[in-house]
Amino acid sequence: MVINIEGLDFAYGAGKQTVPVLKNINLTFPEGQITAIIGQTGSGKSTLVQQLNALLKPTAGEVHIGDHTVTNKTKEKALTPIRAEVGMVFQFPESQLFAPTVIEDVMYGPKNFGATDEEAKQAAEKALAKVGFDTSLYDQSPFNLSGGQMRRVALAGVLAMNPQTMVFDEPAAGLDPQGQAELLDLLRTLRDEGKTIVLISHQMEQVLALANQVVVMKDGQVAAHEPVEELFARPQSWFADQHLDLPETIAFQKEMEKQGFVFDHLAKTVDDLAKQLAGQLDSAKLTGQRSDQAGSQAQTGGPHHE
Amino acid sequence: MNNLVIGQFVPGSGILYRMDPRTKILMTIVYVFLLVFANSWVTYLWSAIFLVAALLLTKQGLGLYWRGIKPILWLILFTVVLQLLFSGGTPVLFQWGAIKVTEPGLINAIYVIVRFVLIVLMSTILTITTPPTAIASAIESLLKPLKAIKVPVAELALMLSIALRFVPLLMGETDKIMKAQKSRGMSLSTGSLMKRAKAVIPLLVPLFVGALQRALDLANAMEVRGFESAEGRTRYRELSYGRDDTLAFVAIAVFAIGFLALSFIK
Known part of the structure; x- marks a missing residue:
C-alpha cells in the first residue's frame, strides 16, 4: 500500500486563531520500505504522521492512503476503515492500556474491526508472540507489568490488527539497550514481511541502521527527502543548520576524511567502520613501523572491504 | 476537545485584563446573584447591555464566545x-x-435561555481574561476571613490552583489517548447508547491511571523541594488594587442600582 501526500497544508484550530503547522508537503511513502522522519521537536513530525491514518484531516491538499483519499471534506465515518490499514504506535504507547488483562487489551483492536472473539484471540496471541511477550503473563493485569513489558503489550495491540502500514512515533524512547535492539529487529522483521513502515526517531544510529529513505522536517516543511545514504553524505554543516546530529560512525568517518582518509562508502555500523579503516591503513603501519606520511597520504588504493 | 472555551485563559489587553482578579470575581458573583432575581424584559435587557459592554472590553472576537456557548x-x-x-x-x-x-x-x-447565556458568558469573560493562577490567588485572598474559624484557606487555594493547573494537562492527555484508541478502531459516535457508554472505558481507564501517576509524581516533586505547608508561601505576582478596579466597582454599582430600580418599576 502506497501513501501519497499531495500539496498538504495543515493548521491547528479554527476561525481566526489558527496555528499553521505543515506547509506544502508533497511526499510518497513507498511500499515495503522504512521511511524515517527526523527533525527538531516542534518541526511537525508528529502532526505529519497523524495525517497518515487520518487522525488529522488536511486543511488543504490531499492524502491518498491505498484506495482512500482524505481531504478537508472527508466524513468522519469514512476514516475508521483507514485505521485498520495504517496502524499507529504513539510515543509511550503504554499509556493507552486499559483492559483488565493483557490478552483482552491486545484483542481490543481486532474486535473493533469486526473480528470474532476467536479470531481476535488468535490475532492477539500471534502479535504477542511476535513482540516476544511471555505466554504465562497473558492473564495478568497490564498495570502490574514493567515498563518494557507494557511497551510490548501496547505494540502488540497495534500489530494484532495486522495493518499493511505501520507508523511508529519514537518507539524506542525510554527502553533499555536490549529492548531497543529487540525493537529494531521487530521493525526489520515487519519490513521483510512487506509492510510499509514510517518511523519518527531522534536517534540517528537507528535511522542509519533501518531506514531506506529519510524525510527531514524543518519548521513544518520538508527540508530533505532522499535515500539514507545520500542524506548522510551531506556535509556536517548542513546537519548543524537543521539542529540534527550525524550518527557517531559517520561523524567519525567525516573527521577522518578531514585527516586525509578516503572512504568508499558510509559506515552503517561500527563493524563496517572498523573494516574500512583497516583497509585504509597500510600494512607497514599495522606491523608497527611508524610512517610519517601515512596521515597526509590520500589513500585510495587500499584494499576495499564491502 | 480543545474547543472548550469555558475555563480557558486567552491572552489579551485592556481594562478587564488589568483589573485585580478579586474585583472580577466579586463582580461576576454580584452579576450572577442579581440575575437570579431578574423578573422582566427590562431587567434582562439591562443585564444584557452590561454584558455586551464587558464583552466588547475584552477585545476578543465574538466567535470565541460562540464557541463557549456551543458545548452547553x-x-x-x-x-x-x-x-x-x-x-x-x-x-x-x-x-x-x-x-x-x-x-x-x-x-x-x-x-x-437568556439567563443561562448571560451567566455562562459572564463567567467566560472572567476566565478568558484571568489566568487560572490569578483566579486561585484571588480566591485565597477573598477567603482569608475564614481563617478565623480555622478553615485551611492556603491549602484549599493551593489545591485549587493545582487542580486548575491539571486541566490543560488532562485535556492534552485525553486528546492523546483518544487518538491512540481511535487508531485501534474506537468509535464513540456509532452504536446503541449502552455500546457508546462502554466505548468510553478505553478512554477513561488510561486517563485515571495517568492522572493518579501524575499526582504521585507531583507530590514527590513538591516534597523534594521542601514543601511542608501551603501556609505563609510568598507569591511571584502580588495582587494589587488600582484605579481600574475602582472604575469597575462604580460600574457594577451603577448596574446594580439600575437593575433594582428596573425590577421595581414593573
Whole structure:
C-alpha cells in the first residue's frame, strides 16, 4: 500500500486563531520500505504522521492512503476503515492500556474491526508472540507489568490488527539497550514481511541502521527527502543548520576524511567502520613501523572491504 | 476537545485584563446573584447591555464566545423543553395530546435561555481574561476571613490552583489517548447508547491511571523541594488594587442600582 501526500497544508484550530503547522508537503511513502522522519521537536513530525491514518484531516491538499483519499471534506465515518490499514504506535504507547488483562487489551483492536472473539484471540496471541511477550503473563493485569513489558503489550495491540502500514512515533524512547535492539529487529522483521513502515526517531544510529529513505522536517516543511545514504553524505554543516546530529560512525568517518582518509562508502555500523579503516591503513603501519606520511597520504588504493 | 472555551485563559489587553482578579470575581458573583432575581424584559435587557459592554472590553472576537456557548447548547435546550412542557398556566398556545405549551411556559423558557447565556458568558469573560493562577490567588485572598474559624484557606487555594493547573494537562492527555484508541478502531459516535457508554472505558481507564501517576509524581516533586505547608508561601505576582478596579466597582454599582430600580418599576 502506497501513501501519497499531495500539496498538504495543515493548521491547528479554527476561525481566526489558527496555528499553521505543515506547509506544502508533497511526499510518497513507498511500499515495503522504512521511511524515517527526523527533525527538531516542534518541526511537525508528529502532526505529519497523524495525517497518515487520518487522525488529522488536511486543511488543504490531499492524502491518498491505498484506495482512500482524505481531504478537508472527508466524513468522519469514512476514516475508521483507514485505521485498520495504517496502524499507529504513539510515543509511550503504554499509556493507552486499559483492559483488565493483557490478552483482552491486545484483542481490543481486532474486535473493533469486526473480528470474532476467536479470531481476535488468535490475532492477539500471534502479535504477542511476535513482540516476544511471555505466554504465562497473558492473564495478568497490564498495570502490574514493567515498563518494557507494557511497551510490548501496547505494540502488540497495534500489530494484532495486522495493518499493511505501520507508523511508529519514537518507539524506542525510554527502553533499555536490549529492548531497543529487540525493537529494531521487530521493525526489520515487519519490513521483510512487506509492510510499509514510517518511523519518527531522534536517534540517528537507528535511522542509519533501518531506514531506506529519510524525510527531514524543518519548521513544518520538508527540508530533505532522499535515500539514507545520500542524506548522510551531506556535509556536517548542513546537519548543524537543521539542529540534527550525524550518527557517531559517520561523524567519525567525516573527521577522518578531514585527516586525509578516503572512504568508499558510509559506515552503517561500527563493524563496517572498523573494516574500512583497516583497509585504509597500510600494512607497514599495522606491523608497527611508524610512517610519517601515512596521515597526509590520500589513500585510495587500499584494499576495499564491502 | 480543545474547543472548550469555558475555563480557558486567552491572552489579551485592556481594562478587564488589568483589573485585580478579586474585583472580577466579586463582580461576576454580584452579576450572577442579581440575575437570579431578574423578573422582566427590562431587567434582562439591562443585564444584557452590561454584558455586551464587558464583552466588547475584552477585545476578543465574538466567535470565541460562540464557541463557549456551543458545548452547553444541548443543556440549554433540555431546560427549555422542560420549561415549555411543565410550566402549566393559561392561556394554552398549542396542544397535541398530553403535550401542552402555555404562554407562561413560553415566556419562562425564553427567560431561562437568556439567563443561562448571560451567566455562562459572564463567567467566560472572567476566565478568558484571568489566568487560572490569578483566579486561585484571588480566591485565597477573598477567603482569608475564614481563617478565623480555622478553615485551611492556603491549602484549599493551593489545591485549587493545582487542580486548575491539571486541566490543560488532562485535556492534552485525553486528546492523546483518544487518538491512540481511535487508531485501534474506537468509535464513540456509532452504536446503541449502552455500546457508546462502554466505548468510553478505553478512554477513561488510561486517563485515571495517568492522572493518579501524575499526582504521585507531583507530590514527590513538591516534597523534594521542601514543601511542608501551603501556609505563609510568598507569591511571584502580588495582587494589587488600582484605579481600574475602582472604575469597575462604580460600574457594577451603577448596574446594580439600575437593575433594582428596573425590577421595581414593573
